[in-house]
Amino acid sequence: MDTPISGSVYVAPSLSTALDALHEGGSAAAPFAGGTWIMRAPIRHEQLKSRYVAIGKIPELHTIKVDADAVEIGAAVTHAALATALAELGEFDVLTAAAGHSANPAIRTMATIGGNLATTAFAAADCVPALLCLDAEVEIASRDDRERTSLEQFLTMRSTLAPGRLLHRIIVPRRDRKTVHARLPLRRAGDYPTAIVSLAMILDDAGLVETARIAVGSVEPVARRWGRLETALIGHPLNAAKAAEAAAELADEFAGRDAADVPGWYRVRVLPGLVRRAVAALGS
Numbered sequence: 001m002d003t004p005i006s007g008s009v010y011v012a013p014s015l016s017t018a019l020d021a022l023h024e025g026g027s028a029a030a031p032f033a034g035g036t037w038i039m040r041a042p043i044r045h046e047q048l049k050s051r052y053v054a055i056g057k058i059p060e061l062h063t064i065k066v067d068a069d070a071v072e073i074g075a076a077v078t079h080a081a082l083a084t085a086l087a088e089l090g091e092f093d094v095l096t097a098a099a100g101h102s103a104n105p106a107i108r109t110m111a112t113i114g115g116n117l118a119t120t121a122f123a124a125a126d127c128v129p130a131l132l133c134l135d136a137e138v139e140i141a142s143r144d145d146r147e148r149t150s151l152e153q154f155l156t157m158r159s160t161l162a163p164g165r166l167l168h169r170i171i172v173p174r175r176d177r178k179t180v181h182a183r184l185p186l187r188r189a190g191d192y193p194t195a196i197v198s199l200a201m202i203l204d205d206a207g208l209v210e211t212a213r214i215a216v217g218s219v220e221p222v223a224r225r226w227g228r229l230e231t232a233l234i235g236h237p238l239n240a241a242k243a244a245e246a247a248a249e250l251a252d253e254f255a256g257r258d259a260a261d262v263p264g265w266y267r268v269r270v271l272p273g274l275v276r277r278a279v280a281a282l283g284s
């Protein structure tokens, strides 16, 4: 097996030193968070960067701030820490499940939410669809400025993010909503999910769907909202069978990605079943 190319790792003690180091390293440098994706670069036959700036020791990137209007999550918060912190907040069930059921327990203590969102080539990232359905925004930091943008927009620009920039934190608005994360691994724990459906619904006083957010992950190279299915569910009561029927009618808009584990058509085929499971869980 090829041995990884040797390089340098700078362990940044603060956000400002990390941003300085990334700025100076330019395109040769990248953040190193949990390392769970980076460590597998040789398996994917990818070149490692020659400089990594480790961000795991920066206290402010580990904070989770719960306010009345929003929850702010530092980019280096691990999946395990996130799942624990949000466990009592029902409106975030989707994110608690995404962070708390991804990979396996050992990986979850290392993998970070920032790494999950920033990894361009990782189609099966659990937190991406979960945060899309929660209308999350992200803050990107560089030595000279901070930029806030929607997660949806970030996903379109992350592969061309200028050197020296870092995902700093994730901001999730608080709403009185019901949410759920349905994922289908091929076998059991530890597998990447074949397909993911994340839902967030607000119901009106009559129990009809007032707003719907549905995000699909792992089916296409980048997770995205399923706008036509959202529209189809608005104004109706939660009904798992009807939602699955609508999903079956609309699923042909997805071009499933082929990969060694699963062909693309299969990822699309399982979507109605996942929608059924998710809506049934919301109704219970």
Ligand SMILES: Cc1cc2nc3c(=O)[nH]c(=O)nc-3n(C[C@H](O)[C@H](O)[C@H](O)COP(=O)(O)OP(=O)(O)OC[C@H]3O[C@@H](n4cnc5c(N)ncnc54)[C@H](O)[C@@H]3O)c2cc1C
Pocket: 030, 031, 032, 033, 034, 035, 036, 037, 038, 039, 040, 075, 076, 102, 103, 104, 107, 110, 111, 112, 113, 114, 115, 116, 117, 118, 119, 122, 124, 125, 126, 127, 165, 166, 167, 168, 190, 191, 192, 193
């Ligand atoms: C066997 C295995 C199975 C897994 N299964 C799943 C799964 O089913 N679902 C799931 O969601 N995850 C899974 N993961 C974990 C996955 O690797 C992480 O969720 C995540 O994608 C990487 O987070 P990290 O902190 O380890 O990132 P790293 O490996 O440190 O970095 C990954 C990439 O993101 C960049 N990066 C990291 N942090 C930032 C930042 N703050 N700003 C800008 N760029 C940044 C790095 O430069 C690098 O390019 C699995 C991991 C393994 C090893």
